[in-house]
Amino acid sequence: MNNRRTNGSKSAPALASPWRTSRERLRDRELKRDAVIRAAAREFNRKGYHNTSLDDIAAALEVTKPTVYYYVTSKEQLLFECFVAGVEQIRVAFREARQLPVPARGRLSAVLRHYGEAVASEFGWCMVRAEDQDLSPAMSRHIKSLKSEIDQGIRRLVREGLQDGSIEPCDPKMTAFALAGALNWIAHWYREDQSLTGAQIAAAFVTIFEGGLRPRRGSLRIESRARPRRRTRDALAR
Amino acid sequence: MNNRRTNGSKSAPALASPWRTSRERLRDRELKRDAVIRAAAREFNRKGYHNTSLDDIAAALEVTKPTVYYYVTSKEQLLFECFVAGVEQIRVAFREARQLPVPARGRLSAVLRHYGEAVASEFGWCMVRAEDQDLSPAMSRHIKSLKSEIDQGIRRLVREGLQDGSIEPCDPKMTAFALAGALNWIAHWYREDQSLTGAQIAAAFVTIFEGGLRPRRGSLRIESRARPRRRTRDALAR
DNA sequence: CGCCCATCATACTCGCCAGTATAGCATCCC
DNA sequence: GGGATGCTATACTGGCGAGTATGATGGGCG
Incomplete structure (x- = not known):
């Protein structure tokens, strides 16, 4: 009867919604x-x-x-599904990294890169910000265990790096918190500032984490002509 | 009528509330x-x-x-006040650091240490998690500008470190995001795990940031598969 | 003593929102 | 064509929680 195809009246939004073109294939x-x-x-x-x-x-x-x-049965479930979708990306990252034939630090960096991309993805916010407080005890427990799994995965890689000598001596727990925190936080500002892709950000972060702020002797230093900051280089330089 | 003093039935909460002893000095x-x-x-x-x-x-x-x-006039204002209380601690950190007679990296580390302590403090959550989305446009703008001020402060220190050679070449913006993110995230897990003080955590983080994960030639390395011992201690020893 | 003001409680209003009852419409299969 | 079933809209309920109207209490002060 009515012409189902007359939906071209409005310009299509960025994301296609299956309902727009509906009526044809209803079984999806x-x-x-x-x-x-x-x-x-x-x-x-x-x-x-x-x-x-x-x-x-x-x-x-x-x-x-x-x-x-x-x-969907509830708003809570909606949040949970988004969370799981995000976490799944990271679990894949761990599985893939396990195969890499490189020292632990390399595997860790690979995970962190994927991690960063996941946080910058559309599910990033939900994954990172899903609060236990907002959810029923059951789901809260579930989410916590998934988060913990990731945390333990990172610590594990750090420990392996300590053993194979590819990572500087450090506390695995604190290191894992620092790394994950920096990456998680991307979800807070990426929305506002999308000047870089998730992959680019993740890569930049990994570089910073690996190298550290303190200059290395081997690295090419631009011995700037900027006025040399005189005196006591070693006070806090450690 | 009702006796307001018969509140000894429950065990007193940790924090004394001025109302408990009320009636005496009402002018505070x-x-x-x-x-x-x-x-x-x-x-x-x-x-x-x-x-x-x-x-x-x-x-x-x-x-x-x-x-x-x-x-207080509204719930929103309550959040705002908490936020400001937290931020104020950090602004002090910047002011104090400016006086330090050390290279920029040292001043940055000093700020980060205070930053970490602030995030682990009782106002940490509010400071870090105050969402623009939860607030009226006016307050949202106010909070954003305060946050931006801190962000710019960190970037500034990084740039100074690049110029005086105390910081390894890097992108100031990404570096500031990484550092602040790691520290901000403390607010998420510190509630659950208070095994360390804010100062200890901040110190551990700064060590990680400064040194980086990649081993340095000068540092004491445990070569290859030798069991690493005592890894946590030196990280926290500061 | 009696007024004023600061402080606080009882008991409301009112809007938002998660979730639901009900019914309408289409398609598929017989 | 006549159910059965999948999908969707209209129109509701019920509760929670921010914010308020009103009024009690009690001290300070003339």
């Missing part, structure tokens, strides 16, 4: 469910979990709330 | 106001901003909601 539940999750991730990312209503998410999909509930 | 508005802010900070820290009602805060002080509103 999974596709739509994914679209719901992604839309939720984008909204959470923009306004935060608590400031995003399910009506907002539905509106972003040009749909109404019950439709969202048709694919 | 500021003291009470501070107590409200601190109580808010503790509750936000425990349960998050959105999961904390003003009734909760009032209850923590053994008071009712209107009393809280007597000292």
Whole structure:
């Protein structure tokens, strides 16, 4: 009867929503469910979990709330799914790194690079910011265990690096916290400043972590003509 | 009518609330106001901003909601005050560091140490997690400018370090993000794991940042598969 | 003593939002 | 064509929590 194809009236939004072109293939539940999750991730990312209503998410999909509930049982589950989607990327990173035929520091750096990319991805915010406090005890436990798994994975790589000599002596726990923290924090500012890709940021971070701030004797130093900062080089230079 | 003094039934909370002994000196508005802010900070820290009602805060002080509103105009302002309290600690750090007669890297490290302590303090969570999205546009702008000020301060120190040669060549912006991120993240896990003081954590982080993961030729290396011993101690020994 | 002001509690309002009841419409299969 | 089933909208409920109206209490001060 009615012409289903007349949806070209509006210019298409950046992200295609399966509903726009709907009516043709109605059997792609999974596709739509994914679209719901992604839309939720984008909204959470923009306004935060608590400031995003399910009506907002539905509106972003040009749909109404019950439709969202048709694919998902609760707002909490929505957050959880986004979290898992993000974490999965990182687990892959660990699996891949395990195969690399390089010292532990190299494997760690590879993980960190993927980690950074994941945090800068669309699920980054949800993964990083999923608060135990916002979730039911059951999900809270689940999320904590997943987070802990990643933390332990990093510590493990650091320990291996200590053993094979590819990493400078340090405390694995603190090191893991420092590394993960720096990367996690990307989720906070990347939204505002997308001048670099996630991969570029991650690469820059890895360089900083590996090299450290203190100049190395071997490194090419630009002995700047800037006025030499006289006196007591060693006071805090250690 | 009701005897307000019969509150000995419960064990006293860790922090004394001025209302407990009230009735004697009633002119210490500021003291009470501070107590409200601190109580808010503790509750936000425990349960998050959105999961904390003003009734909760009032209850923590053994008071009712209107009393809280007597000292503060809104929940938003409460968060803002906590934020400012935290930031102020960091601004002091910058001022103090400016006086130090050492190369820029030393001044930077000094700032970072204070920074870390501030994040681990009771206002740390509020300072770090105050979301622009949760606040009115006016306050959001205010908070952003304060945050930016700190960010610029760190970048500045990094640039100075590049010029006086005390810092390895790097991108100041990325470096500032990495450093601040690692420290900010402390607020996320410190609540759960208080096995170290803020100062210890900050010191450990600074050591990692300065040295980097890649072993230095000069440093004492445990060659190859020899079991590394005592790795934690020297990292924390500062 | 009686007024004023500071301080606080009881008891509301009011809007937002997660979640739901119900029903409409389409398609598929017989 | 007549269910059955998948998908979606309209229109509701119920609760929580920010903020407030009102009024009690009690001390300071003339």
